[in-house]
Amino acid sequence: MISLADAVGAARARYVAANPASSARYTDALAVLPGGNTRTVLFHEPFPLGIVRGEGCVIWDADGHAYVDLLGEYTAGLFGHSDPVIRAAVVEALENGVTLSGHPMAEARFAAAVADRFPSMELLRFTNSGTEANLMALATATVATGRRRVLVFEGAYHGGVLSFPAGYDPKSGGVNVPHEWVVAEYNNAERARDAIRGAGDELAAVLVEPMLGSGGCIPADPDFLAVLRAETERAGAVLIFDEVMTSRLAPGGRQAALGIRPDLTTLGKYVGGGMSFGAFGGRRDLMARYDPRRPDALAHAGTFNNNVLTMSAGLAALTRVLTPAALAALNDRGERLRAELNRVFAGLPARATGLGSLLTVHFTDRPLRTGADVALGDPLRKELFFFDLLHRGFHLARRGMVALSLPVGDDECTRFVEAVADFVDERRHLISR
Ligand SMILES: Cc1ncc(COP(=O)(O)O)c(C=O)c1O
Incomplete structure (x- = not known):
């Protein structure tokens, strides 16, 4: 044989x-x-x-x-490879010109459609990818808390420079960005609680996928996520749900399905209607730091953050194709x-x-x-x-x-x-x- x-x-x-x-x-x-x-x-x-x-x-x-x-x-x-509604939106955008040196009219409407679907994203900003969205969410958390440590979970993938395969050793670094990573076991509420309490007032954020996506489609236990919510609140750390994949599991994402409200959420993938996309957003007090009218405003740049193809395709996709039904x-x-x-x-x-x-x-x-x-x-x-x-x-x-x-x-x-x-x-x- x-x-x-x-x-x-x-x-x-x-x-x-x-x-x-x-x-x-x-x-x-x-x-x-x-x-x-x-x-x-x-x-x-x-x-x-x-x-x-x-x-x-x-x-x-x-x-x-x-x-x-x-x-x-x-x-x-x-949306598959040729959704007619998205295609028409992209063609219309192309006919009106790309790289317009300003705010396309679809930008704020698309943001409103995203916020409408994910109510915990009281304010949000666009990026070009899920990786960038997570980088910005982590930067927001470290600046807001004045702390450096970040708790993540073994098997998680949050982007090209935010990857934690089984056996990942924070000391080795690899191509990951150099946050002070603490890596805990996924779905182990007790160890996560210990890790959060152990980090004390040095913990800036907990970054978690509500289901390990690239890591094998392993759903998080609701109790595990609930413990992360309670413990981050207690520790004064920022809870970030990476819903780049899981946001498509329910209208409002897995956070809505489970009734757990993170401080920040990151999105990516399909939300841009098939174009390059990412977004991070959440609590108004955290996101308002990026308001350029403030004298102490944080900068968040990106030439293609609001590119007209993504704004148009994403708006059409969310409002006219991907209905809750x-x-x-x-x-x-x-x-x-x-x-x-x-x-x-x-x-x-x-x-x-x-x-x-x-x-x-x-x-x-x-x-x-x-x-x-x-x-x-x-x-x-x-x-x-x-x-x-x-x-x-x-x-x-x-x-x-x-x-x-x-x-x-x-x-x-x-x-x-x-x-x-x-x-x-x-x-x-x-x-x-
Ligand atoms: C959960 C999760 N977060 C972030 C990312 C990174 O997104 P992007 O590939 O758009 O940078 C991915 C990509 O697979 C992902 O699955």
């Missing part, structure tokens, strides 16, 4: 043979981009696909294969999909975790509550799953993540579940213990 390593080797070889144009694109890219790459998350061996086009929930690669795009640009592609339907579809996948995986060391329209497939039978739990999953089985599903016409993240977009319908979900069942039938001996 073929071994797991040989099956993965054969799947890779089949992939190489099927994708000569993607391979050639990759070779060209190697000449000017280190590893042919400008976005680490997209890299996988032997080379990633070159994508030429997308429409609805389908993408086509450089060799002409069509895939159902279940990755949804790591949650930013919630559309969002609820998307998340219900995700709940059904995850339940069906878990029926297919029953009895195997495999499972889909997550909430609503976001899920990750893991190959383990351990409980999955922390970044360390996720890190113990089997990477080879994940790789086999990735290549086998790609071969069957479904594009998901190499790490097993699925983020449904609005154009993904029941038909695509049914076909995906059938494809996963087919994978399980074919590979059962390789994915069982």
Whole structure:
């Protein structure tokens, strides 16, 4: 019987043979981009696909294969590839000119739409990415408190320079920005309480994802988040919810679903209608520090913070496409999909975790509550799953993540579940213990 390593080797070889144009694109890219790459998350061996086009929930690669795009640009592609309302808004913006050297008319209206949806964001400012939004939220917290320490959680991803994979050692630094990081275990309320009390009056902020997103779609226990809320309040520290991914889990984000009001919230991804986007906002007293009329105003710059394409696309997306009803339907579809996948995986060391329209497939039978739990999953089985599903016409993240977009319908979900069942039938001996 073929071994797991040989099956993965054969799947890779089949992939190489099927994708000569993607391979050639990759070779060209190697000449000017280190590893042919400008976005680490997209890299996988032997080379990633070159994508030429997308429409609805389908993408086509450089060799002409069509895939159902279940990755949804790591949650930013919630609207699919060609939403007509967003497209019309972008075309109209282009017709009126870009880089206008001033305030586009959509800017404040878009901000109002964001604040309307996320009421804890009493005042907010735009950035170009979720990373920048988190950088600014942390800067706000350190300036407002006059403190330097920041509590984060193992397995969290808050951006390219704010990444805390399992085993992260704050002393090593890596490319992370040099805050005084304290890293605690996710979903461990008791240790978080100890860490917050231990840091005492040196703690500026707690930064937390209400579900570990990149870290494997591991939802936070409501009690864990409630303890963070109570303890930061007691410590005079700023509680920052990074809802870059989780804001799409409910109208008002996971904070609204759980009834927990953070001091600051960061957003990114889909909120800009598919354009570059980030925002940070929250308590009026904190955000008012950026009011340029104040003599002691904090500066917050960024040439493209209010770029006309994002402002127009985001406004159309939030007010005319992503109605609360559309969002609820998307998340219900995700709940059904995850339940069906878990029926297919029953009895195997495999499972889909997550909430609503976001899920990750893991190959383990351990409980999955922390970044360390996720890190113990089997990477080879994940790789086999990735290549086998790609071969069957479904594009998901190499790490097993699925983020449904609005154009993904029941038909695509049914076909995906059938494809996963087919994978399980074919590979059962390789994915069982
Ligand atoms: C929870 C979370 N925060 C922040 C970011 C960073 O956002 P961006 O890639 O827009 O910088 C990401 C990106 O994956 C994310 O998942």
